[in-house]
Every structure is written in structure tokens, then in C-alpha cells.
Amino acid sequence: MPAKAKQRPVASRTSARAGPKRVRRSDTGAAEIFETLRGRIAQQEIPPGAKLRETDLAKEFSVARTRVRVALTALEQRGLVERIPNRGAVVMRLDMSQAFHIYHLREVLEGLAARLATENAPAETWRAELERFSGPMAELVAKGELDEYIGHYERLRIAIIQAADNPVLAEMLDIVFEKIQVLIRRIIILPGRAEAGRQQHVAMLEAMARGDAAEAERLRRAGLHSARLALEKYQRYIL
Amino acid sequence: MPAKAKQRPVASRTSARAGPKRVRRSDTGAAEIFETLRGRIAQQEIPPGAKLRETDLAKEFSVARTRVRVALTALEQRGLVERIPNRGAVVMRLDMSQAFHIYHLREVLEGLAARLATENAPAETWRAELERFSGPMAELVAKGELDEYIGHYERLRIAIIQAADNPVLAEMLDIVFEKIQVLIRRIIILPGRAEAGRQQHVAMLEAMARGDAAEAERLRRAGLHSARLALEKYQRYIL
DNA sequence: GTTGCCATATGTGTTGACATATTTTGCGGT
């Protein structure tokens, strides 16, 4: 029974990755490369369609190409890059149909997370968040302070997933989230979307604060459903 | 510039893997090793806790160790094996808590699949399956012909996922399914479970045949919920 | 000036040897 050694030496880039950083990897060092590239891809530091050359990456990270290769294999398995034989790895492009597919998934996965979180955590847990979303957040929205808004949004999302206490679910949400991270910023700026999302979160948090797990799930799903409809309506302005 | 069509030799294997066999791989040949090992692990041909030695596998498949390594990396990413530095890869053991976590996921994922399938496919699609589950299948259950029962069960599940037409969802269901494949056989033999499952499928198919997507989702979720309860009740007899 | 072909260059895929960590074996002491 090997106790897992905590290792996360470098990598802290500008990126404020919030999700569960624990990724099943063992190959020494390759994990860092994987994480770094994953972050860059998720934030479109490396744009979709860009080629990732093994030799370049090997030089940049000062490692042998083998490790880069392992990292690329991992990225490929996660669906972040596509590897074409003898031609290299290109960053996956997110088309609209896939975005919808992912939103359907988010709907049920985050709904489940909300339900489990409500069931597992004491109801008081959500009081503070509820007040934040009721009061201060409304101002942030009104003032258009979207960065801070997104920050709180993210924190709540993480808290819910942690409270849900289901590692398999957490991993899957991580996989879908890293693919659409960039989309979220574009959806939030859609007309009325930020305020709508805030109100939906307030409603959900009220259900959670009173321990109504089924209703929390229903409301979370409804929220993401409406986000998907907004995406559909304004898709020409987004992608 | 002529676009070259890439054709990949489809590895037909003895194992009757039913799920979407399309796995994002590019490294030549490693895909076959991956698929083979995946099948063996899913069916417990290789038991949980067993060590997978790279050198042995390399000899068995007559390939260099590198390719085995790539395959093992893929298996690791899928959560089928755990790689311990300098000690090798061992087949993941499924403990009860993880089984419950996965069942929670199945509940929402297959529920979503049922809903989408109902929305996408014409209602008549499900007539034949409905009749099969209403009539012949009842006899199979009564006679204890569980192999054939499971076969039809599987076919329907695949058909629903295909009709749902959501590749991301299909992939995730594949990931969770390969982990608990063996559990399903053990659950089905629990007292009254086979017949209960059959009736639940009939109810769901009726909803699907009348195009009631929301109800189909609800019923599928209810079915898997009760399966999870059975698993919980009889867990001492299963693991 | 444009098109098709061939040589060169770049980058990926593969291999085998080497380095390092772990497990096993064997020996001697208590």
C-alpha cells in the first residue's frame, strides 16, 4: 500500500487553475509538462489548431523527447490534442456541436454534484455563499466586474464538487471543464447572462441551505440548461 | 494538395467488446495492446491487484517495450491500472466506495442517454425492443438464461447510447462501464434483481416508445438507483 | 509565370543500450 507522495514542485504559472490538480501520472517530470501544457491549452495561450512540436517542447523544458511524448500521450487521452501519425500533435478545436454535447453533460454532472453536496455537507455550509451571491455579487454584476464575479463563481463550483465527495465525478467534471473553460468567459458577457446566472445560483443555494437536495439538483440543471440555450441563441457571436 | 485518407486496421478480437471501440490513439500498434489489455482487465482475465510487467507484455506481443509503455500510460489515464514509480503497473482494485461513486454517475449519465435517445430517434425505434423485453426476455429471466439476458441488455444499452448521438457522453459511459463491467454480472444474480431490471426497462421503453423523453430519463435513473440500493444491501455477498 | 517533379530538410516513430530503483537470494551471526 503505497502512500502517495505529494509532489507539485514547480508549474505555478500565471494561471489560476482551480480544479483538482491531482492527475494520475507516474512518469517522473512528465506530470509537470502535462499540467503546464494543459493549462496553456485551456486558456488558449496555445490556440486551437496550433502544432505542438516535440523537439521544441523538449528544448523548452530541458528534458528528453521521451517525456514530452508521454505528456502528449496523456493530453491525447484527455482529448486536448489530436495526434496525427508522423505529423505531430495539434491542439483540438472545439466546434459548436461538441460544445453542446459538453453542456448536456455539464447539466447532469453538475446537477449531481449539487445534489450530493447538499446531502453530504451540513446545510449551514452554504449560508455564507448564499449571502455573497445575494448581496455583493449583484453589485459586481451591475458594475461589470466580471473577473471577480468569475472568481467567486469558480470558488463555489470547486466547493460544491469537494463537498460532493465523489472522486470519479470530480475527475469527469475536470475533463469536461478544461475543454470549455474559455467558452464560459464568452457566455458570461452575453446580454443578461451574468445576472441570470447569479439569480439561478441564489435559488440553488437557497435550496442547498435548506437541505433540499433534489431541488438543488433540479435548479442547477435548469441553470445550465438556460446557459446552453443562450449559447445556442448567440452562437454566431461566440465561435 | 491532396488530402490523404488515413485508414486504421480495425483489430477484431475474440472479446465481444460492444462499446465504442474508437479510442483516441495514434502510436502505431499500441492501440491494439491497449484494447487487448483493457478487455482482459474488464473481464478480470487479469485479476485486480495483478502486476503487469512491461518485459513480459513486450515478449507476448512481440513488440518493443516502448509500445507497451505507451499502452500502459493510456490504461493509467483511464484509471484501469495504477503505475507506481519503479515498481510497475498493477490492475486497479475496485472497492465498494468507488463502486457507489460510479453508480451515482451511471444514474445521471445513462439517464441523460435515455433522454437524448428519445429526443433524437423516432419513437418507433423502440417498439421492437419493447416487445422483446415484454415477452421473450421474461422467459429468459424465469429460466435463468442470464447470459442471453445480459446480451440483449447490452445491445439495448449500446443502441440507446448510439441514438443519443453524443460522443462525449458515449466516451464517459465507456470509461465508467469498463470499470464495473464485472460487477453487473454479480448484481444481476441477486434475488429478484433480473426481473426487477427487466420491468424497469419495459417501463422506460414504453416512455421512449411514446416519445416522453423526460419520463424515460426519470425511469432510467430510478432503475439504476434501485440497482445501487441492491448493491448496497448485498455488498457483503459481492465484493 | 505557372506547374510538376525531385532533392533536401525537418520532425516523428522506433530501437537498443544504459542508469537507477527494487526485490530476491544467499550468507553469516546470534
Add this chain to the structure above:
DNA sequence: ACCGCAAAATATGTCAACACATATGGCAAC
């Protein structure tokens, strides 16, 4: 007999060179 320690054996991790496929650029023909 039983432990402990050390050395051999075994298996994994790493690397650098080689083989092969694809893209690039120049040159000749029209």
C-alpha cells in the same frame, strides 16, 4: 531456526542515435 545485511538479479526509467514519413524549396519544362 531466525533475523539482518549485503550483493546479485530483475524490472523500470532514461537517453541518444537511427529509421522513416512528411513538408519544403528549388529547378526544369512548358
